[in-house]
Amino acid sequence: MTAIELAEAVRATWPETVVSRGELSVVLEREELLSALERFRDEPRFAFDLFLGVTATDWPDAEPRFWLAYELYSMTHRHRARLKVGLSADDPAVPSATGLYPAADWHERETYDFFGIVFEGHPNLRRLLLPEGWETFPLRKTEELGGVNTYYRGGAFIPPVDKRTS
Amino acid sequence: MTDQRTGTPDELASERTSMPSPGVAAGPGVDAVFDPDASDAMDYVAETETSDEAGGIRQETMILNMGPQHPSTHGVLRLLLELDGETVIRCQPIIGYLHTGIEKNTEYRPWQQGVAFVTRADYLSPFFNETAYALAVEKLLGVEAPERAQTIRVLLMELNRIASHLVWLATAGMELGAISVMLYGFREREEILDIFEQVTGLRMNHSFVRIGGLVMDLPDGALDEVRDFLDMMPGRIREYESLLAKNPIWVERNVGVGVLEGQDAIRLGVTGPLLRAAGVDKDVRRDAPYCGYETYEFDVVTRTDADCYARFEVRIDEMRESMRIVEQCVSRLEASSGAVMVDDPKVGWPVRLEVGPDGIGNSPAYIKHIMEESMEALIHHFKMVTEGVSVPRGEVYVPVEAPRGELGLYVVSDGGHKPYRVRMRDPSFSNLQALPHMVEGGLIADTVAVISSVDPVMGGVDR
Secondary structure, three states, X not given: OOHHHXXXXXXXXXXXXXXXXXXXXXXXXXXXXXXXXXXXXXXXXXXXXXEEEEEEXXXXXXXXXXXXXXXXXXXOOOOEEEEEEEEOOOOOEEEOOOOOOOOHHHHXXXXXXXXXXXXXXXXXXXOXXXXXXXXXXXXXXXXXXXXXXXXXXXXXXXXXXXXXXX | OOOOOOOOHHHHHHHHHOOOOOOOOOOOOOOOOOOHHHOHHHHXXXXXXXXXXXXXXXXXXXXXXXXXXXXXXXXXXXEEEEEEOOEEEXXXXXOOOOOOOHHHHHOOOOHHHHHHHHOOOOOOOHHHHHHHHHHHHHHHHOOOOOHHHHHHHHHHHHHHHHHHHHHHHHHHHHHOOOHHHHHHHHHHHHHHHHHXXXXXXXXXXXXXXXXXXXXXXXXXXXXXXXXXXXXXXHHHHHHHHHHHOOOHHHHHHHOOOOOOOHHHHHHOOOOOHHHHOOOOOOOHHHHOXXXXXXXXXXXXXXXXOOOHHHHHHHHHHHHHHHHHHHHHHHHXXXXXXXXXXXXXXXXXXXXXXXXXOOEEEEOHHHHHHHHHHOHHHHHHHXXXXXXXXXXXXXXXXXXXXXXXXXXXXXXXXXXXOOOOEEEEEOHHHHHHHOHHHHHOOOEHHHHHHHHHHHXXXXXXXXX
């Protein structure tokens, strides 16, 4: 099935379906995310069995602020789809997909680590790439590049390169 | 020794004084008072002794920390293993030791400079990272690189795949005791890196692929080097096979070890040689061709045993398939000529490079053109270098088949001169998630064999 044909099949249930640059995107409410993922996985005409990842994009001045993008692939039909969920700034939470796709585990932890998106029901939602105890979510647009004081033994803080005065 | 705990000296001092000491008055000159009721340690020992069923033998598991500094963990992978004797009952990978913030960095530089960042993610497959990024941006721009540039990209990627598989062969051999294989693997990889150096000026992290094409055409004599390599390599691959394929130690250590069946692999998001060794026929080069892969003849290698030995066979045969593709690239490049950068001044990088007596540098003719002949060319050069291309709004996900599986670049543009978001779906990252599934229940010695068969590159995992 091409992306256009697939979009026709998807649009009956999820009207906000677009094909752009040959890629299929389905925009969903977060309440319907899990049921949609389940149908995408189990219905034979979709059969999206491979979960390729989830990540977020931060638009600080827009509403919804965060957009999640789930990438799916079907081994049977060799087609792809992207599911998109918008999340508001004051409640960036979404149900976890780990129950349906075990592969989502690290991808969701990474998204939490970088953007502070809470995946409800994730078995182990902790920092993944950044150290335990890190306070910010660095890939949010409100966080600047660098600008982290580095702590050295003996209690000295070394300012980041872009903030050194001499 | 200095105190390695974090916290200011004052905090540490107060922590020491306020430390609870149940029943134990410790300090110089004071005898320790032992209070059996308050001792947690005694409770623990008593409990394990009563729950003991094997006639006086202690039944305890041991936590073993493996890495991050350990030669057989491929860089800075850390594993927490819970052992029952020699059997691994729980394995928890801990990653992030090589996190360099590549994705965040790309958001602060013009589009063209993103190439120099993504190439450093999975440092054993730089051309795949560069090409995936360039293809993603080209898809957003709606341009396509010229055919010759695409062919050179395929040539470099397939040579890169051989080099990457050779590093896997070398390290896997070394970890299982076959030191000679390590030397041979790195020896042949060096031949490929010599070709890369001749073409791009660098052995690794080339930044040779650019949005809309390549930095420059192949230098004279590069194709002869590739031909020499193609003549030499089949014999060398036969040598690896005669060293390993029926070697009793190699067979003993790999057959039936680290089994990951196809359905489990798909559920865990595994791609690449691991998946193909489990009999699942997935290869992006064939399923969604890019860079003109549909015009090349090659086979997708699969095996059905799903163990470490099947992965060895898959990778060896993939090297042969890559050589078939390289051969087709060489004949096409010899028979044709043409531009290697898209003919669109709003997209193509204006700087022209050339190989001079002291290496690759700016072309003197181009410098003369912008400095002495054309004011407009100078303005254009200045605008492109300082500001860069502006890419239309949108988002794309572009997959390529990297040596370790599907590498996907999710790139978002807000219409500006810098990427709004670049996310690398690195195959090592997803494949490593499946490691506990393969390791748990096996022996600790097999853990080493399994890690090397997964072939994770931590630069790609942590990015």
